[in-house]
Amino acid sequence: MDIAPFALERYFARHEFSARYLLSSSDCEPLTLAELLSMADGETRKMWDGLKLAYTETAGHPLLRQAIADRYDGVGSDDVLEVVPEEGIFLLMHALLDPGDHVVCVAPAYQSLHEVARSIGCEVSAWMPDEARGWRFEPDALVAHLRRRTKLVVVNFPHNPTGFAPTRGDFVELVETVHRHGAWLLSDEMYRLLEVAPGSTLPAACELSDRAISLAGLSKSFGLPGLRVGWLASHNRRLLEQILVLKDYTTICASAPSEVLALIALRNLEPIVARQVQRVQRNVVALDAFFDLHQRLFTWNRPVGGSVCFPRYLGPEDTSALADGAVEQAGIMLVPSAMFGFGERHLRFGFGREDLPGVLDRFSDYLERR
DSSP: OOOOOOHHHHHHHHHTTTOSEESOOOSOOOOOHHHHHTTOOHHHHHHHHTOOOOOOOTTOOHHHHHHHHTTSSSOOGGGEEEEOHHHHHHHHHHHHOOTTOEEEEESSOOTHHHHHHHHHTOEEEEEOOBGGGTSBOOHHHHHHHOOTTEEEEEEESSOTTTOOOOOHHHHHHHHHHHHHHTOEEEEEOTTTTOBSSTTOOOOOGGGTOTTEEEEEESSSTTSOGGGOOEEEEOSOHHHHHHHHHHHTTTTSSOOHHHHHHHHHHHHTHHHHHHHHHHHHHHHHHHHHHHHHHTTTTEEOOOOSBSSEEOOEEOSSSOHHHHHHHHHHHHOEEOEEGGGGTSOSSBEEEEOOSTTHHHHHHHHHHHHHHO
16 A cells, blocks of 8 residues: 555654653543443443453444434434544545545645545645634635546544634535535544534534535544544445445454443533533633733634644744754643644644643743743
């Protein structure tokens, strides 16, 4: 397979477990096993206590798939396929795309959202946002990218790394535009429900079109990345069946303990997500204060949703050099924009963790004593 190394993941592999302070994590504060098990109802507690560590169903546990379907309007359990989130991107693109197809993808973006298509032999066009307008992705710019052979459009809202999310009207228009064009839409919704601005949650793409596939999971808004549970949701069951056949060559099936824990989480969606939303809202206030203090060094667009943002650095050095210095001299891990193939003037800040205010204080100290 001719695929480029995943720059961001290789970067995290170097620093995530050695740096003392993480300022660029995209996930929210992780729950402990004890916290999650304390939320179990009678049925899920019995499932956990009597769990046999056997193989599981390839499509996912029926109760888990139903719990996922219940998150959406008009979606049934047969419209859901459980996957590891990264695996879902890989399998969907291999099921759908052929060499020579044209793909439009938001940029900057999580690398697999465009690199998997490139590795298949597709031509990929980057739909870029307008930083001066709050990282807005202009609908007209998407239309300009569409071609006769465009087979797939890939979007991610709330957006990683900028924190942008469109209005409901713009999102519905986007889905309808792709549908009318006859293309497919992959909507990466890993940060959905984690909106900084109250009431700004978008509908899921799979609710709006039978040519849309929603990718979601428990890693971000639930704070459960260690479960490695995600899913694809779509009304196109023929496509899901094609993906299921390919899954026999990747994970085959999910971890039995993870499925039970995921079911507990989904049955407690409201309190778990509400806690994470409250945390990101508090932390955005801390970021307001940080960027106000360091106006000489940074400008930023306040995020609409998600747990990451993408401030512009105004200092003299590249952000890769700034990040290297921060991790080496202060033990603070930052992600420079080069990891997204987006130049050297931005940094990704993650604000879903409980310790963010303290880490910001340490970063301020580092910036002031350099």
